[in-house]
Amino acid sequence: MIHKHLLDLRALAAVAMTIFAISTVAPVNAQDAAAPPTAAQAVVAPTVEERLADLEACMNNAARPQKESGAASLVAGPGPGANAWQMVSTALVLFMTLPGLALFYGGLVRRKNVLSVLAQCLGIACMVTPLWWLCGYSLSFGVDAKSPFFGDLSNALMRGIEPGKTGAGAPWISDSIWAMFQLTFAIITPALIIGAIAERMKFVAVMAFVVLWMLAVYFPFAHMVWSGTGLMSGLLNPNAAIKAIDFAGGTVVHMTSGWSALVLCIILGKRHGLGKEPLAPHSMVFCMVGTGLLWVGWYGFNAGSALGADAIAANAFTTTTLAAATAGLAWGLTEWAVKGKPSVLGFCSGIVAGLVVITPGAGFVNTNSSVLIGVLAGVVPFLAVSYLKRIFHYDDALDTFGIHGVGGTLGAILTGVFADAKVNPLVATLKSGLVLEQIKAVGVTIMWSVAATAVIALVLRAVMGLRATTEVEVAGLDLAEHGEQGYEH
Numbered sequence: 001m002i003h004k005h006l007l008d009l010r011a012l013a014a015v016a017m018t019i020f021a022i023s024t025v026a027p028v029n030a031q032d033a034a035a036p037p038t039a040a041q042a043v044v045a046p047t048v049e050e051r052l053a054d055l056e057a058c059m060n061n062a063a064r065p066q067k068e069s070g071a072a073s074l075v076a077g078p079g080p081g082a083n084a085w086q087m088v089s090t091a092l093v094l095f096m097t098l099p100g101l102a103l104f105y106g107g108l109v110r111r112k113n114v115l116s117v118l119a120q121c122l123g124i125a126c127m128v129t130p131l132w133w134l135c136g137y138s139l140s141f142g143v144d145a146k147s148p149f150f151g152d153l154s155n156a157l158m159r160g161i162e163p164g165k166t167g168a169g170a171p172w173i174s175d176s177i178w179a180m181f182q183l184t185f186a187i188i189t190p191a192l193i194i195g196a197i198a199e200r201m202k203f204v205a206v207m208a209f210v211v212l213w214m215l216a217v218y219f220p221f222a223h224m225v226w227s228g229t230g231l232m233s234g235l236l237n238p239n240a241a242i243k244a245i246d247f248a249g250g251t252v253v254h255m256t257s258g259w260s261a262l263v264l265c266i267i268l269g270k271r272h273g274l275g276k277e278p279l280a281p282h283s284m285v286f287c288m289v290g291t292g293l294l295w296v297g298w299y300g301f302n303a304g305s306a307l308g309a310d311a312i313a314a315n316a317f318t319t320t321t322l323a324a325a326t327a328g329l330a331w332g333l334t335e336w337a338v339k340g341k342p343s344v345l346g347f348c349s350g351i352v353a354g355l356v357v358i359t360p361g362a363g364f365v366n367t368n369s370s371v372l373i374g375v376l377a378g379v380v381p382f383l384a385v386s387y388l389k390r391i392f393h394y395d396d397a398l399d400t401f402g403i404h405g406v407g408g409t410l411g412a413i414l415t416g417v418f419a420d421a422k423v424n425p426l427v428a429t430l431k432s433g434l435v436l437e438q439i440k441a442v443g444v445t446i447m448w449s450v451a452a453t454a455v456i457a458l459v460l461r462a463v464m465g466l467r468a469t470t471e472v473e474v475a476g477l478d479l480a481e482h483g484e485q486g487y488e489h
Contacts (some may be wrong), residue, residue, distance in 0.1 A: 107246060129187070202465065287344070323354040412441060
């Protein structure tokens with residue numbers, strides 16, 4: 001019986017093979033035969049040398065090589081390693097705002113206002129994201145932009161930005177991930193400003209201010225510093241009027257937010273009861289946890305700005321660590337010497353100041369320089385926070401200007417001093433006269449940020465009012481603005 005079944009299976013297999021053979025025989029009728037492929041239709045295979053060149057470029061995070069054979073690259077999409085690191089970096093930068101900055105700022109306000117800070121961070125993240133999709137990315141990095149000051153609308157609605165394409169940001173990362181990475185920078189920058197105006201600005205006014213500020217300040221500066229036609233894009237634009245460098249956002253992020261925060265808090269006025277009643281932080285535990293989250297997230301911010309998992313990223317990772325820790329120590333020791341005790345708030349402020357000051361130079365300076373930068377970052381912002389407010393009588397509630405404005409300015413200048421071509425070869429052609437170029441970029445950033453913020457704030461104050469009423473401020477913004485409390489008791 002088994003033998004009989006085997007014979008049947010063999011017969012069926014023979015029939016199947018016969019049918020397959022007939023179906024694959026070339027037709028004998030000339031009219032039925034397919035025409036041979038033309039030269040234009042012929043597929044050109046890359047040579048072994050070209051395929052090896054592709055792999056070497058991918059491994060070295062270098063520009064894609066041109067192929068003399070005209071063949072298409074077999075690794076035309078994003079490189080897995082670089083793209084994976086960029087996705088992680090993007091998540092880390094978002095992590096800086098939610099929950100890092102939210103907890104850092106939330107712990108520094110009084111308990112009746114903690115939810116107002118969290119709501120502002122959430123609101124900014126949720127509002128800037130669709131604005132970035134609508135026009136923000138294009139106004140920053142529009143592919144057809146010719147102006148040194150502004151982008152265009154060539155990539156509005158993220159037109160042309162696709163996951164499988166590369167080159168918008170770097171040769172081996174997805175254009176989509178590049179756009180999302182830059183989005184996370186756009187989210188945290190206006191969120192930094194709320195530290196200066198905490199506990200007294202209306203939520204609706206904060207949201208309106210952020211939309212106008214992004215259009216008038218952030219998008220233009222992202223274009224001027226990081227686009228191929230930007231006014232201050234020394235590395236990418238050979239025709240840049242100011243050949244400055246900014247690795248991860250000293251001018252674009254920290255200076256714009258810090259100097260804008262100073263102007264906004266002056267126009268807004270001081271908190272009710274300042275100098276007459278205690279306005280101490282309600283939770284230094286929140287502040288410390290937020291500091292740790294910011295430090296971790298900052299590796300995406302700085303090392304991620306290498307746009308690949310390469311030696312430049314490793315250098316930025318190292319210098320970020322050294323500067324942050326050194327600045328925390330320097331701030332703590334300075335506070336101990338001046339005030340008699342090293343506070344947790346002092347360590348937290350010093351760490352953040354170190355992260356801010358190293359940001360523009362993280363991928364350009366060596367480890368020894370980063371330690372010195374950390375020392376200066378711990379001392380100079382400490383002096384600004386401790387004495388400038390007292391001298392000029394402005395209410396920068398959570399020291400946004402003292403840390404980000406002063407720290408960002410210091411970092412931009414120190415980047416010109418310590419940038420090293422041995423760390424990053426791109427610096428070599430720009431090193432001569434770089435300090436002066438950095439000072440020029442600092443001047444443009446301060447003037448533009450201050451002027452634009454003043455106009456926006458004054459217009460909004462006239463149209464809708466900026467400040468909560470005295471009754472709301474005394475009771476706390478949480479219940480009045482959001483109908484919730486951070487704590488039951």
